[in-house]
Amino acid sequence: xxxxxxxxxxxxxxxxxxPTSTEIQIVAAEWSEHCSxxxxxxxxxxxxxxxxxxxxxKGYDSGVLDVGDGYVVTAHIESHNHxxxxxxxxxxxxxxxxVIRDILSAGTRPIAIFDGLRFGNIEKDKHARWLFxxxxxxxxxxxxxxxxxxxxGEVEFDECYSNYAxxxxxxxxxxxxxxxIKNHAKKGDLVVLMGGSTGRDGIGGSQFASDSLxxxxxxxxxxxxxxxxxxxxxxxLEARNQNLINALxxxxxxxxxxAVSETADTLxxxxxxxxxxxxxxxxxxxPDEIMVSESQERMLIITNKEKLKKLEEICxxxxxxxxxxxxxxxxxLMHVKKGSQTFANISTDIVANATLLDRPSKKPEYLAAIxxxxxxxPILDYNKTIMKLISSPNIASKIxxxxxxxxxxxxxxxxxxxxxxxxxxxxxxxxxxxxIDGNPKxxxxxxxxxxxxxxxxxxxxVVCTGxxxxxxxxxxxxxxxxxPEIFWTFLESLKGLTDFAKYxxxxxxxxxxxxxxxxxxxxxxxxxxxxxxxxxDKKPLIPQKIESGxxxxxxxxxxxxxxxxxxxxxxxxxxGGNCPIVDFKESKRNMSAILDIINDDxxxxxxxxxxxxxxxxxxxxxxxxxxxxxxxxxxxxxEKLNIDKILFSESHSRYLITAEKKNLxxxxxxxxxxxxxxxxxxxxxxxxxxxxxxxxxxxxxxxxKAQKAWLNSLRELVMHG
Amino acid sequence: xxxxxxxxxxxxxxxxxxxxxxxxxxxxxxxxWHEKGLPKNLDAVILPGGFSYGDRLRAGVIAAHSxxxxxxxxxxxxxxxxxxxxxxxxILVESGLLPGVLLKNTSLNFMCQWTNLIVxxxxxxxxxxxxxxxxxxxxxxxxxxxYYVDDDTLKKLKKKNQIxxxxxxxxxxxxxxxxxxxxxxxxxxxxxxxxERAVEPVINPIDSKPSSLIFESLLNTMGVTQ
Numbered sequence: 050x051x052x053x054x055x056x057x058x059x060x061x062x063x064x065x066x067x068p069t070s071t072e073i074q075i076v077a078a079e080w081s082e083h084c085s086x087x088x089x090x091x092x093x094x095x096x097x098x099x100x101x102x103x104x105x106x107k108g109y110d111s112g113v114l115d116v117g118d119g120y121v122v123t124a125h126i127e128s129h130n131h132x133x134x135x136x137x138x139x140x141x142x143x144x145x146x147x148v149i150r151d152i153l154s155a156g157t158r159p160i161a162i163f164d165g166l167r168f169g170n171i172e173k174d175k176h177a178r179w180l181f182x183x184x185x186x187x188x189x190x191x192x193x194x195x196x197x198x199x200x201x202g203e204v205e206f207d208e209c210y211s212n213y214a215x216x217x218x219x220x221x222x223x224x225x226x227x228x229x230i231k232n233h234a235k236k237g238d239l240v241v242l243m244g245g246s247t248g249r250d251g252i253g254g255s256q257f258a259s260d261s262l263x264x265x266x267x268x269x270x271x272x273x274x275x276x277x278x279x280x281x282x283x284x285x286l287e288a289r290n291q292n293l294i295n296a297l298x299x300x301x302x303x304x305x306x307x308a309v310s311e312t313a314d315t316l317x318x319x320x321x322x323x324x325x326x327x328x329x330x331x332x333x334x335x336p337d338e339i340m341v342s343e344s345q346e347r348m349l350i351i352t353n354k355e356k357l358k359k360l361e362e363i364c365x366x367x368x369x370x371x372x373x374x375x376x377x378x379x380x381x382l383m384h385v386k387k388g389s390q391t392f393a394n395i396s397t398d399i400v401a402n403a404t405l406l407d408r409p410s411k412k413p414e415y416l417a418a419i420x421x422x423x424x425x426x427p428i429l430d431y432n433k434t435i436m437k438l439i440s441s442p443n444i445a446s447k448i449x450x451x452x453x454x455x456x457x458x459x460x461x462x463x464x465x466x467x468x469x470x471x472x473x474x475x476x477x478x479x480x481x482x483x484x485i486d487g488n489p490k491x492x493x494x495x496x497x498x499x500x501x502x503x504x505x506x507x508x509x510x511v512v513c514t515g516x517x518x519x520x521x522x523x524x525x526x527x528x529x530x531x532x533p534e535i536f537w538t539f540l541e542s543l544k545g546l547t548d549f550a551k552y553x554x555x556x557x558x559x560x561x562x563x564x565x566x567x568x569x570x571x572x573x574x575x576x577x578x579x580x581x582x583x584x585x586d587k588k589p590l591i592p593q594k595i596e597s598g599x600x601x602x603x604x605x606x607x608x609x610x611x612x613x614x615x616x617x618x619x620x621x622x623x624x625g626g627n628c629p630i631v632d633f634k635e636s637k638r639n640m641s642a643i644l645d646i647i648n649d650d651x652x653x654x655x656x657x658x659x660x661x662x663x664x665x666x667x668x669x670x671x672x673x674x675x676x677x678x679x680x681x682x683x684x685x686x687x688e689k690l691n692i693d694k695i696l697f698s699e700s701h702s703r704y705l706i707t708a709e710k711k712n713l714x715x716x717x718x719x720x721x722x723x724x725x726x727x728x729x730x731x732x733x734x735x736x737x738x739x740x741x742x743x744x745x746x747x748x749x750x751x752x753x754k755a756q757k758a759w760l761n762s763l764r765e766l767v768m769h770g
Numbered sequence: 771x772x773x774x775x776x777x778x779x780x781x782x783x784x785x786x787x788x789x790x791x792x793x794x795x796x797x798x799x800x801x802x803w804h805e806k807g808l809p810k811n812l813d814a815v816i817l818p819g820g821f822s823y824g825d826r827l828r829a830g831v832i833a834a835h836s837x838x839x840x841x842x843x844x845x846x847x848x849x850x851x852x853x854x855x856x857x858x859x860x861i862l863v864e865s866g867l868l869p870g871v872l873l874k875n876t877s878l879n880f881m882c883q884w885t886n887l888i889v890x891x892x893x894x895x896x897x898x899x900x901x902x903x904x905x906x907x908x909x910x911x912x913x914x915x916x917y918y919v920d921d922d923t924l925k926k927l928k929k930k931n932q933i934x935x936x937x938x939x940x941x942x943x944x945x946x947x948x949x950x951x952x953x954x955x956x957x958x959x960x961x962x963x964x965x966e967r968a969v970e971p972v973i974n975p976i977d978s979k980p981s982s983l984i985f986e987s988l989l990n991t992m993g994v995t996q
Contacts, residue, residue, distance in 0.1 A: 189880050193911070194821045196782020276824025279780050366803070367779060453880045455911040457967045458820065460786045465975070474972060591975070 071392040074337040078303035085403035088530040089562040100556035108232035108315045110151035112558025118477035123222035125151040126522040132270040133216040137180045141187035142273035148220045150299030156230035157222030164202040169211035189453040194275035199454035201471035209574045232296040234351045240375040244347040248330030251343025277346040280367040296351035308349045314401035321384040322375030336392045410537035419625045440762040449764040469513040480585035482516035489574035490613035495628035500542035500577045507581035513655040515590040515647040516583025523560040528572025538575045593653040595674040601731035605703035606687035616697035636702045642725040651712040658703040664696040672756040677735035686726035778804045778833040782820030790966040808841040814851040817858025829914040830860030851895035852958045859960030870919040876943035880913040886938040895991035899983040907976035908963040915962045917944040
């Protein structure tokens with residue numbers, strides 16, 4: 050885990066001499082894929098990153114959106130895949146810790162956590178079950194202790210994650226615009242390291258994460274301490290209130306190497322530091338280790354002599370360590386000393402800016418064949434199919450997961466987990482709706498359309514709460530970028546996301562690229578994960594109790610799009626077919642019709658159709674309300690399709706609305722006026738979920754039985770496997 | 771009229787409680803850091819929930835040795851209303867101000883869910899506005915919320931009317947489904963569920979009025995009319 054030979058040669062040329070061992074360690078950490086984005090950076094520029102609400106300041110690790118009345122929302126997403134695959138509890142927990150510090154470093158208080166978790170097939174694979182269970186506990190123990198609610202996310206299982214784990218964590222912060230930290234520094238300012246001690250954990254973590262996972266390098270995994278993180282949050286916010294922070298950066302991948310070089314490079318300053326001043330967990334640590342340790346719960350602060358005393362008082366109150374490790378110099382050198390001996394003295398411009406690569410790409414061979422449909426065995430009993438799907442790990446209720454997360458603390462959670470998107474109240478009377486979505490099954494069959502689908506699904510979810518999308522976070526997770534076929538899937542996904550973002554004018558406010566997600570058995574499926582933030586000015590649609598006699602309306606076209614569906618893959622074990630494709634115009638029209646219906650207060654619930662298609666989406670409404678529904682599938686909007694496609698196609702841009710009879714006319718008025726395809730397909734009543742085509746009964750299922758299976762199957766599987 | 775909210779290192783429901791006291795019930799609330807002494811003029815003290823000291827060793831046990839607890843003890847003896855919520859309840863139990871202990875839930879997991887409480891004692895400073903056996907929809911959020919007492923203590927609690935709240939069904943293995951208790955004089959109350967998360971309609975999916983009665987009882991006790 051060091052520099053490639055050609056990188057070492059490049060470093061020598063750039064500095065005009067032999068680098069010291071410390072310099073090599075620093076540069077290796079900073080030039081790793083994880084820290085430098087060297088494969089992706091050139092291409093990421095295509096995403097739109099500005100907009101009327103976006104606030105850009107130098108040195109922020111999170112995106113900032115102006116939500117009006119002097120308030121801002123910050124957001125960021127990170128993953129901790131490699132560490133979680135080795136040590137799921139600590140890996141997942143420190144994943145939460147890292148993204149929280151990104152939010153904190155803008156000077157905002159973290160107010161919500163979201164997690165996207167992906168593992169192998171937990172029905173067969175005990176190791177995957179162990180990873181899943183411990184990652185959930187790691188997130189719960191960390192987030193709960195911080196008192197930051199984990200209010201949303203998703204969990205998915207797929208063979209492509211066998212012996213591996215994707216642990217993605219997003220966080221949202223909130224604060225006053227005037228309290229944002231405006232990073233600045235001048236010669237003579239002091240460089241302070243605050244928080245946990247620097248130890249021998251997480252050594253070389255960023256290089257570890259920039260290679261395929263072949264060994265279990267436990268020393269590269271960091272150790273979590275949420276109590277210290279909580280103290281840091283309060284101490285930093287108190288210091289911010291007293292204006293004691295000139296510049297702030299969290300220590301994440303690459304540890305001090307990365308934090309010091311990037312801060313100096315961004316602010317156009319030099320930094321001289323002494324490793325002897327760093328508070329360490331154990332004696333005898335070598336400067337190289339100190340510089341690349343990824344010990345958690347540490348923040349780098351630039352302050353000045355006048356402010357230092359007050360800062361130290363705050364740290365004393367919270368009993369957290371704070372060391373002056375150096376000072377700001379003119380020029381642009383990062384000078385690392387131990388006492389009077391120099392260990393590194395190198396331009397931060399060289400350290401912080403790895404040479405960007407232009408990797409070759411090539412359309413993967415497998416794609417030509419995989420989009421073919423296949424004749425499948427006919428279904429004889431749809432009741433059994435539905436029961437199988439709603440009990441499947443990917444579709445079953447995730448209450449076993451979010452029931453372990455404190456999702457109420459902070460008293461902002463208006464729409465709780467388990468719904469389409471989660472909604473938080475803000476101090477200016479507005480509401481923030483957030484959802485993260487991924488879909489590797491779709492992305493594998495069609496990397497471009499699959500990625501767009503994830504983006505649209507996240508938008509649909511926030512729209513279902515009455516929110517208008519205002520910002521996007523992307524987390525692009527792929528295998529080894531040196532493989533041109535993998536790199537092609539990365540580029541295709543990115544292009545798709547860019548097109549959608551531009552068409553809908555949703556700026557990308559932050560993101561992360563995670564490559565080398567591979568084990569000896571191969572790469573993961575392309576797994577872009579998209580987070581969408583939506584703003585609600587007046588009032589959110591909080592899902593209401595559906596009563597007997599309420600109506601069910603389907604909005605949007607159902608198409609011949611079963612490729613990558615749960616129905617094909619879970620029921621028929623068939624990977625392939627037509628991947629759902631988002632029609633941008635239809636998507637926009639349907640979104641605005643739904644928002645009109647919600648804003649006029651006409652709907653009791655809005656729910657999107659996604660995994661498992663129409664049959665599962667309707668069942669979810671019934672099961673959540675323990676109420677039956679009579680559904681007619683004749684004449685639903687879209688092309689003429691066979692019953693399998695009607696029930697299980699995962700076409701995008703579709704919504705279900707429930708409403709009282711008195712509001713039907715007005716709803717129809719809105720839909721007709723905008724030419725939005727719809728059909729009133731059901732009436733809620735009784736205790737049975739019944740799908741009929743004409744007089745023929747297709748599904749006739751006890752909602753009670755269905756609900757039990759849906760709520761309990763995931764817990765049963767984890768506990769008793 | 772002044773209510774003190776005690777803040778320990780790592781407390782994380784302190785701000786929620788403070789918001790409810792000030793912005794919802796318009797009380798004069800003030801934070802007190804655990805190393806600070808409490809002024810004599812406080813009319814009530816609340817120990818909020820949320821992981822003091824990261825709940826290391828055992829929830830509430832380190833905070834129970836904080837300097838502020840001696841002042842809380844003196845106030846308890848003087849009959850001043852004291853409420854411990856969740857971690858605050860664990861601290862009151864660990865400091866011996868309330869009987870019993872709080873163990874890990876039988877699921878061995880952290881549990882965050884809405885549940886129903888039944889009011890079993892409507893004479894305390896925090897329950898005097900309830901009907902006896904009134905139902906309160908309210909959320910819990912804890913890993914160590916299983917209240918445990920031995921049979922003799924349970925008998926004593928029943929006899930002295932010290933059981934303040936019960937869950938309406940078995941959720942975490944608590945002795946006799948106990949969710950909250952008081953001391954013999956009734957002025958010190960501890961409860962695992964979070965009333966501060968349930969008093970505002972926008973975040974309460976069921977009914978915010980019953981939980982509000984916990985704070986309205988305190989207002990009534992302190993002689994505040996709203």
